[in-house]
Amino acid sequence: MDDEQRGWHAYLERAYQFLRSAGRPLAAGELASAGINRTTMSQLVASGLVERPVRGVYHIPSPEDDQRVMWAAISLGYDAVFCFAAAASYHRLTEEGAGIPDVAIPEDGRIPSRSSFESRVRFHAWPRAAMADDVETVDIQGVPVRITSPARTVVDMYRHSTLNRERGIKPVVMDTAFVDCVSRFISEGDQNARSMELRRVAEVHGCWEAISGITSVITATRDRLMTF
Template sequence: MREALAETPAVLVISPRRAGKTTLLRTIANGRGRKRAFSGKPQGDTYPHPLAFNVRAFVSSTELMDSSVKTHRDRVIGVLRKQGMARLAELMRTGATATSVARLEREGTIVRLARGLYQLPDAPLETHHTLAEAAKRVPRGVVCLVSALAFHDLTDRMPPKVWMAIAPKDWGPRVTQPPIRFVRFPSAALKDGVESHRIEGVTVRITSPVRTIVDLFRYRRVLGQAVAVEGLREGLRQRKVAPGEIARCAAAMKVWPALQPYLEALTIDG
């Protein structure tokens, strides 16, 4: 028996009764012409041909892969339908993989807006699309200054970059698309006078009209006095701000001495 086993070629197959484990089997012909499997000692069961088992395993794995890809596609599309746009980390939290997301991008099923940011190709683009992109790239940031002024229709200026405020100790992300100009606000200033707006399904935090005008006077040396005065004039003309609200907010932000002469002049003229 040992001599017969030594002369018989060895075949490495997957045991159907021990899925996931491999067993070294030697096949020999017994007296009745059937093939019997041995692993050191004779076994009582007769196994199917290794090739047939491998074919079935290959077909099953292929079908499983196809269904997995379809599942990932459905999940990714569902998230983008609901949120408008999503980061790669958000898509992966649904069970999708980076590979499946890249495959969907190559197929044209989804569109990459920037590194790690995706959207459906038929998603409607709103006027303030870049603000939604910026909010996705910097979730803890607040749209402010000239960008907030343009959002509230208080200026005709279209800033080339999105002005976004972050906390003093927050890490400044390296974002190239969309271009973002970061400023540091005190932590309390990132909560007071901040509104939440929905743009293309994305929640975007933006400073209110009153807070935006006061911030423009705070940053008048960077942006220029003309921008701040324009925002104040338009806010009063469109009745989006009240003089009393401006005065209180300016006093709290310690810019009342700089803002007071312009507010009094515009109020008297109005």
């Protein structure tokens, strides 16, 4: 038992050990099912041994933690899909870290207040259909986390970049970030399969012609450089 835990009431020790044994962040509802209420968890947070990265989600910090703990916590607390730069970072379609994570939530929902989070999160309101098509579920910190597929990420990066002139879409991605993303996508793995997948998704969103033109320039430039 740590020095901080000496003198704890039995209910605090039980709650702490329950969270510790889970080995992952837990939502308040999961804790409530085990007979552990929010008041108890607030006391543990006040002790400094437990963190509340997202309102209603609790986690015991460890030296191995990285930003993915936050991703797991967000997924437990909200109907969310990680997208744009966050998805590009996960799929290794950029060398840059995710930084402030981009998170899509239903447009008919309510954007959480900043006070609900320990760190910053960039929310985007999406139609519910957009949160289902070409979205994968991955395991992060033992929590199912939804994230746009690699091809969908490339398409989203284009559609929401400064290169796209489609009306009604707010640019939130720099053109250089999209070019970096699509360049990495078309340079790795099975080129034919990846190209077909990118075309399928881009055609659904009506932007294959534009993306195809950009990828052709990137490929031609790369081939020219390789001849020197």
